[in-house]
Amino acid sequence: MSTVAPDKLQARADRKTRKRQEKKDQIARSAMQALQELGYANTSLRDIxxxxxxxLGMLHYYFEDRTQLILHCVSLYKAAFISGLEDAxxxxxGREPVINALANALATSIVEDASTHRLWYDIRGQALFDPAFRPMVRELEAALIGVVESAAxxxxxxxxxxxxxxxxxxxxxxxxxMQNQLTGTPRDHQSLATEMRALLEKLF
Known part of the structure; x- marks a missing residue:
């Protein structure tokens, strides 16, 4: 009777875990549009x-409930946002290049991803009431604080x-x-970056 080597079993388990994670990421990206449009409070798993x-069965197979799915969605997008700031x-x-790089990256994100950021602020507000969101919010804000420390x-x-x-x-x-971009008068990248740069010059 043949047996499978432990390393092959581990490799097989790793592949299964990786494929499951990739599928969850795929579902989260597909779900983001509904969440961006409707927000946390107005979105059910059926809507998504x-x-x-x-x-609905597919969502329940990969995510226990709406909270798990939303946490995964926000973590996925916010990690990409933080990575973009770090890359910038x-x-x-030097002082001026760093200020310019950060100001431009922040302005670009507002122009391109304002509706996605709206979901982050929605969830961050919900964390004041729902403990399920707090660990993710703390983790992501710690990473953002790290970006500011690096720039400093x-x-x-x-x-x-x-x-x-x-x-x-x-x-x-x-x-x-971001709020003005969505509910007020949208501004172009240059004006947003100029305002952000003015703040960063005072901060750093």
Whole structure:
């Protein structure tokens, strides 16, 4: 009787886990449009299934409930946003290049992804009431604080409280710009970047 080597069993298990993760990511990307349009409170799994052209059974197979799916969606998109900021800063060196790189990256994200950011702020607000969202919010905000700390180091303005203080200021302006982009008068990339740059020059 032949047996399967432990390393092959592990490789098989790893492939299965990877495929499941890829499918969950695929479903989350399909579900994002419904969530962007309707928001957390107004979106059910049935709404997501209908708009994403998925069966309700498929959603339940990969996600236990709506909260799990929404957490996965927000984590997926926010991780990409943070990665984009890190990439923008990676080649920048010196105060002005760092400020310009970060201001441009933030402005680009508002122009291209305002509706997606709206979902993040919706979920962050829900975390004040629903403990299920709090670990994800803490994790993502810690990563964003890390981006600010990295920018501060690159500009030579690092100090112990810069990460949290800087994040709070940048986030406030970013959220206002995003809100105006969706519900007020949309602005072009240049004007958004100019406003963000003015803030960063005062911060760093």
């Amino acid at each position: 299934a209908a708009r994403a052209d998925l069966s 800063l990676s080649d920048a060196s 180091e690159k500009t030579g303005s690092a100090r112990p409280d810069m990460g949290e203080f800087g994040y709070a200021l940048i986030d406030g302006v970013f959220r206002y710009q």
